[in-house]
Amino acid sequence: MIKINTVADQIQLSGIRRFDEWVSKIDGIDKLTLGEPNFITPQHIMDVTKTALDNGRTHYEASAGNPELRQATADYYNEKFELAYDAKNVLVTVGATEAIATALKTVTTPGDYILVPVPCYPAYLPLMQLQGVKPIFMDTRTTNFRVTAELIEKTLQENKNKAIVGFIFNYPTNPTGVSYGKIELSSIKDVLKKHDIWVMSDEIYCELTYEQPHISMANLYPEGTILIMGLSKSHAMTGWRIGFVLAEERLINAMKKVHQYHVTTAATLSQVAALEAVKNGKQDSVPMRDAYHIRRDRLVTALEKLGYNLIKPDGAFYLFVEIPKKLKLTSVEFCQQLALKEKVAVVPGSAFTEFGEGYFRISFAASDEQLAKLIIALENSKH
Numbered sequence: 001m002i003k004i005n006t007v008a009d010q011i012q013l014s015g016i017r018r019f020d021e022w023v024s025k026i027d028g029i030d031k032l033t034l035g036e037p038n039f040i041t042p043q044h045i046m047d048v049t050k051t052a053l054d055n056g057r058t059h060y061e062a063s064a065g066n067p068e069l070r071q072a073t074a075d076y077y078n079e080k081f082e083l084a085y086d087a088k089n090v091l092v093t094v095g096a097t098e099a100i101a102t103a104l105k106t107v108t109t110p111g112d113y114i115l116v117p118v119p120c121y122p123a124y125l126p127l128m129q130l131q132g133v134k135p136i137f138m139d140t141r142t143t144n145f146r147v148t149a150e151l152i153e154k155t156l157q158e159n160k161n162k163a164i165v166g167f168i169f170n171y172p173t174n175p176t177g178v179s180y181g182k183i184e185l186s187s188i189k190d191v192l193k194k195h196d197i198w199v200m201s202d203e204i205y206c207e208l209t210y211e212q213p214h215i216s217m218a219n220l221y222p223e224g225t226i227l228i229m230g231l232s233k234s235h236a237m238t239g240w241r242i243g244f245v246l247a248e249e250r251l252i253n254a255m256k257k258v259h260q261y262h263v264t265t266a267a268t269l270s271q272v273a274a275l276e277a278v279k280n281g282k283q284d285s286v287p288m289r290d291a292y293h294i295r296r297d298r299l300v301t302a303l304e305k306l307g308y309n310l311i312k313p314d315g316a317f318y319l320f321v322e323i324p325k326k327l328k329l330t331s332v333e334f335c336q337q338l339a340l341k342e343k344v345a346v347v348p349g350s351a352f353t354e355f356g357e358g359y360f361r362i363s364f365a366a367s368d369e370q371l372a373k374l375i376i377a378l379e380n381s382k383h
């Protein structure tokens with residue numbers, strides 16, 4: 001019998017996907033589960049890609065990405081977030097997921113430790129496990145789900161004997177929607193710099209902010225930042241699978257090797273689409289962001305009126321809501337009941353590590369009808 005690697009054997013499929021698969025079997029279910037924009041990719045991007053296909057663009061691209069795309073991507077983020085990248089600072093990957101996996105593989109050694117604020121996007125932890133890297137959790141429940149410089153400092157003091165090399169930061173945050181202003185980010189940067197810790201900053205929701213413009217960690221701490229970006233959320237391009245790593249040239253050159261041996265290059269047609277997005281789609285995210293903004297406000301008002309405690313999201317398209325304690329239900333039980341009785345699916349907080357227990361996550365990348373149904377379902381489920 002073929003033996004399976006012990007880590008591959010032990011890690012679990014994503015709790016979000018598992019729950020989504022479970023609810024998909026329920027007749028008439030409305031799913032507000034996946035982090036999937038409910039818009040299709042802007043038409044100009046699809047048109048350019050169709051023409052490229054008709055012109056026979058079916059061959060391999062350069063491994064680190066099409067050179068014009070690498071330059072246009074650097075220009076795009078430089079302009080939006082006052083950064084100073086060049087084509088050689090960009091690696092084009094298969095979604096942000098591969099960007100994270102490749103970057104982790106390139107800059108960590110088995111036995112290293114990484115700071116991870118929790119609850120968090122679930123993919124980070126299995127990717128670290130596969131690499132033999134261990135997380136040091138920072139429980140953000142005590143700080144309103146926000147990372148603070150004090151929390152980092154305290155965690156470092158408590159773990160002085162461990163080789164902590166990096167910090168995985170994600171903002172606007174999945175699953176809470178929390179984001180940060182310049183003062184908070186600067187003090188986080190100061191503590192990281194003081195302890196010589198790099199940050200892998202997953203800013204894939206950077207264009208979906210509602211309260212204040214996004215500030216990139218790469219603007220404040222360029223020498224210590226590995227920036228993870230992508231078009232999945234900003235341009236409703238989840239299915240095209242395009243992400244980016246932006247970092248020092250030396251790091252990108254090393255990542256290029258890891259990337260090349262795993263995937264050779266991202267799909268050529270998707271790179272054509274990506275080039276059109278970053279060159280001619282600079283404002284594409286605005287109407288989507290405005291639509292999410294309206295939904296966020298409606299949803300927050302409605303759920304607060306029903307008496308739910310929630311984190312008002314600064315960005316992304318998620319709402320992290322506390323399950324009323326009097327119900328005495330785990331997050332999985334609450335979400336299963338909601339799905340079975342009310343035919344609406346949201347994700348149990350425990351999918352975002354055990355630190356998300358007691359909560360559920362709504363994706364409001366959904367239609368007005370679905371959100372109206374959800375509000376009624378939550379009204380029926382609060383007692």
Ligand SMILES: Cc1ncc(COP(=O)(O)O)c(C=O)c1O
Binds near residue numbers: 094097098121238241
């Ligand atoms: C925080 C975060 N990072 C990365 C990703 C993965 O993005 P992609 O679909 O581009 O691989 C997601 C997707 O939901 C996410 O929420």
